[in-house]
Amino acid sequence: KAGVTQTPRYLIKTRGQQVTLSCSPISGHRSVSWYQQTPGQGLQFLFEYFSETQRNKGNFPGRFSGRQFSNSRSEMNVSTLELGDSALYLCASGRTGDNSPLHFGNGTRLTVT
Amino acid sequence: DAKTTQPNSMESNEEEPVHLPCNHSTISGTDYIHWYRQLPSQGPEYVIHGLTSNVNNRMASLAIAEDRKSSTLILHRATLRDAAVYYCILRVPYNFNKFYFGSGTKLNVKP
Numbered sequence: 001k002a003g004v005t006q007t008p009r010y011l012i013k014t015r016g017q018q019v020t021l022s023c024s025p026i027s028g029h030r031s032v033s034w035y036q037q038t039p040g041q042g043l044q045f046l047f048e049y050f051s052e053t054q055r056n057k058g059n060f061p062g063r064f065s066g067r068q069f070s071n072s073r074s075e076m077n078v079s080t081l082e083l084g085d086s087a088l089y090l091c092a093s094g095r096t097g098d099n100s101p102l103h104f105g106n107g108t109r110l111t112v113t
Numbered sequence: 114d115a116k117t118t119q120p121n122s123m124e125s126n127e128e129e130p131v132h133l134p135c136n137h138s139t140i141s142g143t144d145y146i147h148w149y150r151q152l153p154s155q156g157p158e159y160v161i162h163g164l165t166s167n168v169n170n171r172m173a174s175l176a177i178a179e180d181r182k183s184s185t186l187i188l189h190r191a192t193l194r195d196a197a198v199y200y201c202i203l204r205v206p207y208n209f210n211k212f213y214f215g216s217g218t219k220l221n222v223k224p
Contacts, residue, residue, distance in 0.1 A: 004156075033210045043157070043200075043214035056211040090156050094210050099145050102210055104156030 002026065004093050004105035012111045018079040021108045025072050025093030031055075032074040033102065034066060037088040046089075049074055050096055081112045117201045122219040125191045133186040133218055135201030140181050145204040148175065148186050150197040151217070157200065160186065196222045 005024040013019050025032050033056075034046040045058040049068035066076040072093070078085055088109050092102040118136040125131040137146065148160040161168055161175045163184075168175040174187040188195055198217040205211075 031210050033212075035212075035214075042216055043212075045211050045213070048210050050209070055209055058211070092156070092210070096209060099147075099162055099204060101147070101159030101162065102149075102157075102212070104158070106154070106156050 004091055004103050006089075006091050006105035006108050008108060009106070010109045010111075012113060013081050014113055015081055015083060017081050018077060019081060019110060020075050020077045021089055021091075021110070023074045023076075023091030023093075023105060025074070025091075026103055029093035029095055029103070030072055031094045031096045032068055032072060033092045033094070034074070034076050035090040035092065036060075037090060037107070038086075043090070046076065078110075083112050086110060086112045116213065117203060117215050119199070119201055119215060119218045121216065122221065124221045124223065125188075127193060127222055127224050128190050131188040131191045131195070131220065131222075133188070133199050133201075133220065134183065135185070136183045137201070137203055138182045140203055141205075143206050146175065146177060146181075146184050147202045147204050147212070148173070149200045149202065149214075150195075151200070152194075152197045157214075160199070162204070191220075191222045193222050193224060196220055 031050045033048040037043045048056040052068045063079045068074045088107040090107045092104045094102045147162040149157040151157045163175045176185045200217040
């Protein structure tokens with residue numbers, strides 16, 4: 001069974017630009033969550049999508065947005081990039097309604113210059 | 114957010130057992146205790162979870178205190194590959210898959 005796939009693996013952008021990151025969940029998983037990881041703040045929850053609807057949201061500005069498609073694949077978008085957005089962005093997929101574990105991808109490393 | 118407290122770092126010798134503690138004094142009756150670990154340059158990886166009873170799987174054991182205010186992840190024989198940051202997380206039912214990770218415990222395994 002293929003794991004969670006995130007693309008691209010690395011990305012370099014300039015301040016003010018926007019970026020789109022992609023996540024393909026494990027087949028059959030309908031929940032996709034996004035996390036931001038930085039050395040200073042650790043792992044922070046961005047949002048979760050389930051059946052194309054945002055089900056949960058963290059404390060991030062509106063520049064961070066996401067969506068989920070009918071095949072459960074998800075994208076997150078960051079507009080008007082700031083230097084502080086440089087981070088590892090992790091996607092996790094899971095089932096719902098039980099305590100089955102989350103499965104994480106290896107992330108997209110975003111560097112904003 | 115449901116908070117947990119873990120030591121910043123721990124050290125172990127290879128082939129010896131490791132006990133990683135976690136305090137979660139504000140846990141509620143329906144919160145599950147989950148453990149994940151993150152190896153360098155990888156995303157977090159599920160280790161084990163439990164509610165009230167102790168749990169075992171091929172990776173580790175989870176010992177949960179009777180009052181559920183603390184738990185301990187037990188690696189029976191640490192290997193170099195177990196060097197990672199270990200996160201203890203409370204899974205709050207109404208939060209679905211929203212996890213609060215905290216700072217975790219960085220485990221160093223010495224050969």
